[in-house]
Amino acid sequence: MRPAILFSFLFLSSLSIHAQHSFNPLGEWRGIFPLYNGEEIPFNFSVRVDSAGDYKVYFINGPEEYFGGQLIQVKDSLQIWINQFDRLMTIGINNNKILKGSWRRQTNGEDAFPIEVEQNNTQRFIEENQTATENIAGKYEVVFTSDSGKQVKAIGLFNQNGNKGGVTFLRPSGDTRYSFGSIQGKEFKFSLFIGYSPLLFKGTIESDGSLKGVQQGLKSVQFIRAYKNEAALVANPSALTQLTNKLTPFSFSLPNLAGKKVSLDDSAYFNKPVILTIGGTWCPNCADEAKFLSGWYKANKARGIEIITAQFEVKDELGYAQKTMARFKEKFGIEYQQVFGGLSNGESVLKTFPQLKNFTGFPTTLFIRSDRTIQNIHAGFAGPATGQYYQAFIDSFNKHADELLIKDHAAQIEDWKRARIRALKAEDGWLNLEGLLWLKEGVNKFGSNPKNDLLFPAGTIVSNGGELIRKGDSVWLKPATGISYIVDEKNTQSKILLFSDSKPSAVVNHKNLRFTIIKRSEKIGVRLRNLQSNQLKNFAGIKYFETDSNWRFKANFIKPAFKQNIVIKNALGQENPTELVGKIRFEYKGQFYTLDAISEGDYLLIVMGDATSGQSTYAAGRFLYILKSDAESPDFMIDFNKAYNPPCVFTPFATCPIPPPQNILPFAVTAGEKMYSNH
Numbered sequence: 001m002r003p004a005i006l007f008s009f010l011f012l013s014s015l016s017i018h019a020q021h022s023f024n025p026l027g028e029w030r031g032i033f034p035l036y037n038g039e040e041i042p043f044n045f046s047v048r049v050d051s052a053g054d055y056k057v058y059f060i061n062g063p064e065e066y067f068g069g070q071l072i073q074v075k076d077s078l079q080i081w082i083n084q085f086d087r088l089m090t091i092g093i094n095n096n097k098i099l100k101g102s103w104r105r106q107t108n109g110e111d112a113f114p115i116e117v118e119q120n121n122t123q124r125f126i127e128e129n130q131t132a133t134e135n136i137a138g139k140y141e142v143v144f145t146s147d148s149g150k151q152v153k154a155i156g157l158f159n160q161n162g163n164k165g166g167v168t169f170l171r172p173s174g175d176t177r178y179s180f181g182s183i184q185g186k187e188f189k190f191s192l193f194i195g196y197s198p199l200l201f202k203g204t205i206e207s208d209g210s211l212k213g214v215q216q217g218l219k220s221v222q223f224i225r226a227y228k229n230e231a232a233l234v235a236n237p238s239a240l241t242q243l244t245n246k247l248t249p250f251s252f253s254l255p256n257l258a259g260k261k262v263s264l265d266d267s268a269y270f271n272k273p274v275i276l277t278i279g280g281t282w283c284p285n286c287a288d289e290a291k292f293l294s295g296w297y298k299a300n301k302a303r304g305i306e307i308i309t310a311q312f313e314v315k316d317e318l319g320y321a322q323k324t325m326a327r328f329k330e331k332f333g334i335e336y337q338q339v340f341g342g343l344s345n346g347e348s349v350l351k352t353f354p355q356l357k358n359f360t361g362f363p364t365t366l367f368i369r370s371d372r373t374i375q376n377i378h379a380g381f382a383g384p385a386t387g388q389y390y391q392a393f394i395d396s397f398n399k400h401a402d403e404l405l406i407k408d409h410a411a412q413i414e415d416w417k418r419a420r421i422r423a424l425k426a427e428d429g430w431l432n433l434e435g436l437l438w439l440k441e442g443v444n445k446f447g448s449n450p451k452n453d454l455l456f457p458a459g460t461i462v463s464n465g466g467e468l469i470r471k472g473d474s475v476w477l478k479p480a481t482g483i484s485y486i487v488d489e490k491n492t493q494s495k496i497l498l499f500s501d502s503k504p505s506a507v508v509n510h511k512n513l514r515f516t517i518i519k520r521s522e523k524i525g526v527r528l529r530n531l532q533s534n535q536l537k538n539f540a541g542i543k544y545f546e547t548d549s550n551w552r553f554k555a556n557f558i559k560p561a562f563k564q565n566i567v568i569k570n571a572l573g574q575e576n577p578t579e580l581v582g583k584i585r586f587e588y589k590g591q592f593y594t595l596d597a598i599s600e601g602d603y604l605l606i607v608m609g610d611a612t613s614g615q616s617t618y619a620a621g622r623f624l625y626i627l628k629s630d631a632e633s634p635d636f637m638i639d640f641n642k643a644y645n646p647p648c649v650f651t652p653f654a655t656c657p658i659p660p661p662q663n664i665l666p667f668a669v670t671a672g673e674k675m676y677s678n679h
Helices: 002-012 286-305 319-333 346-352 387-407 409-425
Strands: 027-034 040-048 055-061 064-074 079-080 087-092 097-106 115-118 138-146 151-161 166-173 180-184 187-192 201-204 209-218 221-228 253-255 261-265 272-280 306-313 335-343 364-368 375-379 432-439 442-447 468-473 472-478 485-487 490-491 495-498 508-510 511-522 524-531 552-558 564-567 576-581 582-588 591-600 604-608 622-627 638-641
Touching: 040 064, 040 187, 040 201, 087 115, 138 166, 166 187, 166 472, 272 286, 286 306, 286 319, 286 387, 306 319, 306 346, 319 335, 335 346, 364 387, 375 387, 495 511, 564 591, 576 591, 582 604, 591 622
Parallel strands: 253 335, 272 306, 306 335
Antiparallel strands: 027 040, 027 115, 040 055, 055 064, 064 079, 079 087, 087 097, 097 115, 138 151, 138 221, 151 166, 166 180, 180 187, 187 201, 201 209, 209 221, 253 261, 272 364, 364 375, 432 524, 442 468, 468 472, 472 495, 485 490, 485 508, 508 511, 511 524, 552 582, 552 638, 564 576, 582 591, 591 604, 604 622
């Protein structure tokens, strides 16, 4: 079913409707979802043509026009592809005034519901055009009661203009967005639909001014009781979701759009506060939040703060989530990472994030300090339809973000030290390395038996673990009979490709053993890790010079006028010409000095030495990493309190670069990390 649908979409979307039929879909439409009890949920949408000649659909709910997707024609039907919510609306074309169709999931046709639509009709409800006898505008204290008796408190924000109006309900989990409808006599009817989860709010105005009614969806009904109360309050969103242990650093490792694991220990988040949102691409409140976050991140990322969204989807399938996350990214212009958390329910959230308890709903936002403790958890999202509550959310969000960033220098360095230790001890850190073995062309037998071509550490694997087969720049794993490996989280006992020029290395796990394939020039090797290594267990920490703000200097980042390389040698004497991305120029005791910088992802790397090298610090020098965005700031400062030991200090299985002569400072930099005692 799926390939056929995809083919139809890709092929037919390139054809104009006018080339097939004279039917013109432009204009205003009214639609309904017929309900089992004789009621209906009405909705309105507008079809317009863009500058490229494509038909676009906008769902209309009172003051809001929400982009739904593209409309195409397939034979004698119209298809509206509501990609954000993985939905497809199909409308049959004939000569009838009322056209019939369906609304269902795109991928497999599940959750199909009938619809009826009529062109050139802007009505919401079929009205008797009675005068409203009461004005119900204002704030209400509301209780929703399910048919099982479960109650949820909320506030209702009603608006009215004559006999037209709408309501937004704000629950602890978020708001219902914009609705629209009418007040006829003492009865009200409002509905909402943006391509997902149509709702009907229907009720009566009681003699005491209270409201009594129902919220009805396609599958559920809740009873509504509302009393006008301008002082009505919602639950404190920062008091709902809690932590199992406030002192334990928050952590996770989840796949992103490319299938690569993302962790707070990654270099992109090193020593940075992170805002983690827990949501889903199917969730309307999460969509409103994404629109806010996308703009906020673009305006604030240069301040040194990051955002990650963990998406919990209607299917527990990475492939499905990658498709929905890609659409979400495109729709909202998202520049931060999205990761896949699992299935869209509270149980799945608590399984993925066991540090949480009392998860109340999507979205939930965590403000994570650079030391990975939690500053605040905000449950739910009050969107634009809530007016003052949306502004209150923005104010609260900015306040918590500012608090994450505002620290004195000493506190910043302490955070940096903690982040440094976490990175060393992480599963992809340096402390658990147990070997780097180079592969020959052809078959390389491996295991704990010394007769193997590749000797793996004793206790991590059986005598004969199998074969690593190199053919040019590709490497396969062939497990020994009866031996299982977990390759990129999938169990296998069969031959499998681990690495090629077009495929980054898979991650292979076997009990406490983990290995990956690396390439260095023409050499290809296997890097071994023992997740329970003695080096990791015996790690006693790092010694530092006292934090001293006098070792922080105003600096300039000077980009080269033309492309040029610098030669950096490693400890083996090998030379590695590397592109110079710029020079860092600073003043110390009346004289100016420069340090050459090379590129490593989002960072500048400076390999430096000074008069302490070989005395109180490592003989082969130290590293300084500087965010490129920081270096290009007019307020850029170079901070030698963050000078740290290279990886070869902690493991014999890393080869370190040697500072080039121009990066050896003629004075003692008594700041940053000292010599590692175990080296």
